[in-house]
Amino acid sequence: MADSKEKLFSDFPSVSTEAWMEKVTADLKGADFEKKLVWKTNEGFKVKPFYRKEDIEGLKTTEALPGEFPFLRGTKKNSNEWLVRQEISVDNAASANAKALDILNKGVDSLSFHIKAKDLDAAYIETLLKDICADCVELNFHTCQGHVVELATLLADYFGRKGYDLARLQGSIGYDFFNKMLARGKEKGVMTDTAKALIAATTALPGYRVLNVSALTLNNAGAYSYQELGYALAWGNEYMQQLTEAGVPADIVAKKIKFNFGISSNYFMEIAKFRAARMLWADIVAQYLDKDDCKCAAKMHIHAETSSFNLTLFDSYVNLLRTQTEAMSAALAGVDSMTVVPFDKAYETPDDFSERLARNQQLLLKEESHFDKVVDPAAGSYYIENLTASIARQAWDLFLSVEDEGGFYAAIKAGKVQEAVNTSNRTRHEAVARRKEILLGTNQYPNFKETAESKRPVEAACCCGGHGEHTCQKDCETLTFDRAASQFEELRLQTEASGKRPKAFMLTIGNLAMRQARAQFSCNFLACAGYEVVDNLGFGSVEEGIDAAVKAGADIVVLCSSDDEYAQYAIPAFKALNGRAMFIVAGAPACMDDLKAAGIENFIHVRVNVLETLKEYNAKLLK
Numbered sequence: 047m048a049d050s051k052e053k054l055f056s057d058f059p060s061v062s063t064e065a066w067m068e069k070v071t072a073d074l075k076g077a078d079f080e081k082k083l084v085w086k087t088n089e090g091f092k093v094k095p096f097y098r099k100e101d102i103e104g105l106k107t108t109e110a111l112p113g114e115f116p117f118l119r120g121t122k123k124n125s126n127e128w129l130v131r132q133e134i135s136v137d138n139a140a141s142a143n144a145k146a147l148d149i150l151n152k153g154v155d156s157l158s159f160h161i162k163a164k165d166l167d168a169a170y171i172e173t174l175l176k177d178i179c180a181d182c183v184e185l186n187f188h189t190c191q192g193h194v195v196e197l198a199t200l201l202a203d204y205f206g207r208k209g210y211d212l213a214r215l216q217g218s219i220g221y222d223f224f225n226k227m228l229a230r231g232k233e234k235g236v237m238t239d240t241a242k243a244l245i246a247a248t249t250a251l252p253g254y255r256v257l258n259v260s261a262l263t264l265n266n267a268g269a270y271s272y273q274e275l276g277y278a279l280a281w282g283n284e285y286m287q288q289l290t291e292a293g294v295p296a297d298i299v300a301k302k303i304k305f306n307f308g309i310s311s312n313y314f315m316e317i318a319k320f321r322a323a324r325m326l327w328a329d330i331v332a333q334y335l336d337k338d339d340c341k342c343a344a345k346m347h348i349h350a351e352t353s354s355f356n357l358t359l360f361d362s363y364v365n366l367l368r369t370q371t372e373a374m375s376a377a378l379a380g381v382d383s384m385t386v387v388p389f390d391k392a393y394e395t396p397d398d399f400s401e402r403l404a405r406n407q408q409l410l411l412k413e414e415s416h417f418d419k420v421v422d423p424a425a426g427s428y429y430i431e432n433l434t435a436s437i438a439r440q441a442w443d444l445f446l447s448v449e450d451e452g453g454f455y456a457a458i459k460a461g462k463v464q465e466a467v468n469t470s471n472r473t474r475h476e477a478v479a480r481r482k483e484i485l486l487g488t489n490q491y492p493n494f495k496e497t498a499e500s501k502r503p504v505e506a507a508c509c510c511g512g513h514g515e516h517t518c519q520k521d522c523e524t525l526t527f528d529r530a531a532s533q534f535e536e537l538r539l540q541t542e543a544s545g546k547r548p549k550a551f552m553l554t555i556g557n558l559a560m561r562q563a564r565a566q567f568s569c570n571f572l573a574c575a576g577y578e579v580v581d582n583l584g585f586g587s588v589e590e591g592i593d594a595a596v597k598a599g600a601d602i603v604v605l606c607s608s609d610d611e612y613a614q615y616a617i618p619a620f621k622a623l624n625g626r627a628m629f630i631v632a633g634a635p636a637c638m639d640d641l642k643a644a645g646i647e648n649f650i651h652v653r654v655n656v657l658e659t660l661k662e663y664n665a666k667l668l669k
Contacts, residue, residue, distance in 0.1 A: 063098055070095075089272040089315070091436045097428035107325070107434050112421040115341045116328035118321050118434070119422040120380035127418045128376075129184050129383035130408045131156035131349070132401065139165070139173040146178060152402070153409045156184040156383045161197070163190035171200050180205060181214045184383065188220035191234055198247035198256065205251070216253040218304050218349075219244065224281060225260035227458050229527075231520030237455075238292045241285070245294060245302055255304035255347055257285050265308020266354045267525040268471035271319045272437055276444025277454070277463055278305060279326055283445070284454040286334055296334035297343040305346055307381075308353045309372035316372065317424050318433035320348065320379035326438055326445070350376040351385040357392040358531040359501055360538060361487025365389035370407050377408075377417040378424055384408060392529065393501040461523040468526045478530050479657035488531045489656060492573045498539055503532065533657055534574060537664065541576035544668040549578045551600035551627075553591035555615055558584070560608035564632040568604045571650050575660040577602070588619040595627065601667055602628045604650075609635040617644045628666065 067079075074082060083095040094101075102108055110116065113123030120126070132154045136142040146157050159174065166189065178185070189197050198219055205212055221244055223237040244256045261278035269277070282303055289299045305323070309316055324346045331344035352369040366389050373386050386404040388396035396404070411417040424430040448457050457463045477483035484490045541547060550572045554561040561584060569579040580598055585591035588605075595603045605612070605619050612635040620629050620641075630648040631641060638649065650659060 063100065066096065066098075087315070088270045089437055089440050091440055093433070093436075097432055099428065101428050102426075102431045105431055105435050107321070107431050107438075108426065110325070110425075115332075115344060116325045117345055118325040118328075119425055121324070121345045121347075121382070122380065122421060124421075125418060126377070126380055126421050126423075128381055129156035130154050130405060130412075131158055131184070131186070131383050131385045132405060133158045133160065133385060135160045136162070136165070136174065139170050143174050143176050143178070149401075149405070150178070150183060153405055155182075156186065158186040158188065158385070160188045163193040166193055166196055166200060168200055168203065171204050175204065180208070180217075181210055185215075185217040186220065187217070191221060191223065191226055191240075194219055194221040194256070195240065195243045195247055198244055198254075201254075202247060202250055212250045213252055215251055217251075218254060218258070219248070219256045220258050221256055222258035222260045224284065224454065224458060225258065225263055227522055228464065228525050229263055231522050231524040233521040238288050241289055242292060242294060245289075245298065248302075252301070255302050257289075257299070257303045259285075259303060259305045262306045262308040262351050263525065264467055265310060267467050267527050268355050268474050268530070269467045270470050271310060271312065271315050272440040272444060273467060273470060274308065274310075275319050275323055275326075275437065275441035277448070277467075278307065278323065279330060279441065279445040280448040280454040280457070282327060283330055283449070286331065287453065288455075290334060296331070296336070297339045300331045300334070300343040303347070304349065306349045306351065308355075309350050309376045310353050311356055311368055311372060313371055313375050314430055314433055315437065316375035317379045318430055318437050320350070320376065320381060321422070321424070321430075321434045322438035322441060323348070324380075325434075326442060348381045349383045349385070350381040352387045354387055354391065354529065356485060356530050357387065357389075358485055358488045358529075359393045359498065359503055359535045360496055360531075361493050362389055362393070362501075364487045365392075366403065366407070367486075369404070373407055373411060374417070377411050378422075380422055391504070392531075393503055395504075459522055464523040464525055471526050471528065474530060475528065475533060479533065479655050481652075481656055483530065485531050485534075488534050489574055491570055494569070494573045494579055497576075498535075498542055502539070503529075503535060537657065537660055538574070538576040540664060541668065546668060547576065547578050548601040548663075548667045549580060549599060550602040550604060551580045551595040551598055552582050552604050552606050553588070553595060553619060554582050554584045554606045555586075555588060555591060556607035556611040560611075561606045564606040565604075567652075568606060568630070568632045568650060571656060572602065572604070572660075572663075574656060575664060588615050589622055592619060592622040595623070600627050602630060602663075604630045604632050606632045609633055609637075612641065613637040616641050616646060620644065620646050628663070 085093040087093055107118055110118040112119045113121060130153055132149055134142050134145055134157060136159050187197055205215060226232050226234060241257055248254045248256055259278050259281045261274050264274045264277055285303055286299055290296050327346040328344040335343060352372040356368055357365050369386050373384060376384055386407045388400035388404045390396055390400045448454055451457060474483060478485060478489055481489050487493060552565040552568060554565050565581050569581055573579050603623055605616055607615055612631060616631055623629050628648060629646060630650055631646060632650055634649055634651040
């Protein structure tokens with residue numbers, strides 16, 4: 047057997063990086079390697095088209111072991127198990143309890159209750175948790191930030207009365223002073239006072255984490271991965287610094303912090319983000335610990351939730367594809383628990399069907415794909431190890447810049463975090479508008495026949511119960527939570543509301559390959575606004591095509607041909623149409639100036655801003 051292996055390897059001699067580059071350079075035929083094949087990420091670093099063993103030499107990430115400091119490869123040694131969480135908004139304690147018991151039998155092992163502060167009392171908690179085995183499932187609780195200590199006291203009393211071994215209980219209470227500032231612009235109380243009281247109230251519950259880092263909020267506001275990670279580190283460090291200065295031991299503070307991250311759609315980048323997060327946080331916490339403290343306090347406890355930023359109202363079942371790849375990233379990266387957002391969350395309160403699908407997405411990863419069996423399967427990948435190191439450097443630089451400017455609290459008060467993330471939000475919306483960032487079914491390959499009917503985007507409720515940005519006074523700037531698809535959805539809903547659905551007719555003529563490609567491009571382009579599109583196999587003359595378009599009642603005629611042939615076809619077609627419909631040329635031919643001089647105004651191609659162009663068309667067509 048050994049001889050056969052030797053013979054096999056000798057038949058495939060190693061190839062040097064230089065040889066690979068020579069081959070790549072030859073295949074590029076003079077094109078610039080950096081411009082053509084090197085990817086400049088939104089995170090600010092470059093990604094090469096291929097990596098080799100030499101690229102991971104010297105990387106500290108390759109020296110880590112599962113379950114050992116600095117926990118790059120996860121906090122677990124023997125499996126990659128994570129908890130499947132489902133959120134429950136509690137309007138009625140008995141109903142919420144019945145739902146919890148039901149879904150616990152359907153694969154959920156982590157519950158998250160969102161409780162109204164006005165309902166908090168011992169009887170309510172008793173009803174809510176009836177028959178739920180608190181030492182068999184992770185329990186997480188959220189309520190108004192001013193009532194978290196009351197909630198913690200009620201829970202500790204309840205668990206004590208029921209005779210639980212309190213040291214075995216796992217869960218969290220969602221206190222996050224800084225998140226309220228970012229999301230609602232409200233600064234309520236003194237963080238250290240509430241945090242110390244909360245830690246004291248849960249002393250008997252060592253497995254309950256009560257200081258939240260809600261980086262998910264940044265993710266849902268459109269932050270790039272390095273921003274989410276860098277600010278999350280500064281966020282957690284703010285707790286460590288303020289509370290240790292207030293006299294709370296560092297190891298206790300660290301063990302009470304829970305990180306809640308979002309999961310974006312950049313598959314490999316997200317795997318790298320979570321791996322880098324554990325490593326960097328462990329290094330931060332280690333600086334606070336005494337030499338006799340257990341390094342286990344430096345473990346980052348991560349809950350991950352699929353992003354709401356890229357959910358769409360139209361073609362909403364595509365959301366299942368987005369959340370599935372996101373869940374895969376987080377699972378492979380070794381998170382502790384996960385929530386998959388139901389596919390219909392963007393436009394309605396999720397129902398039993400969408401919640402079941404969301405649960406099953408995680409269960410399939412476990413039961414069918416066995417993602418829970420192998421710890422850090424990405425380890426050793428030349429690509430992912432380099433991504434991990436790169437995003438770690440980028441996030442660390444951001445963390446240091448925040449600390450140099452006074453820390454996370456000071457950065458929020460000054461509006462710097464909000465400004466940076468909101469800038470990213472605008473940049474990403476611009477990328478979506480130009481189709482540099484693709485949302486399948488929304489700004490690319492929309493469902494031509496779909497209508498929204500009664501579906502409308504769900505508005506976020508303000509802290510005082512109203513809606514919108516200015517319904518209550520703010521103490522600081524806030525984040526913007528416009529989803530990536532929101533502007534295209536607004537455009538398409540405007541088309542539907544007008545009661546007039548413009549019809550776009552493809553006048554295909556000339557070169558077969560080019561006319562078909564441009565017709566496909568144009569159909570996708572115009573359907574993004576909800577227009578009806580009529581494709582055609584081809585016409586023998588522009589007059590024949592114009593007659594067919596007029597007969598079809600077209601509001602738009604799109605000339606689809608090759609660049610060389612536009613000089614021949616465009617002006618005659620434009621004149622034959624004679625203003626009876628909007629005339630568009632699909633492409634940016636060399637003769638564009640001549641066509642413009644003849645009165646042709648509309649050109650669609652890959653360099654135009656799709657959103658702004660369609661807004662202009664709506665303004666003309668929906669009068």
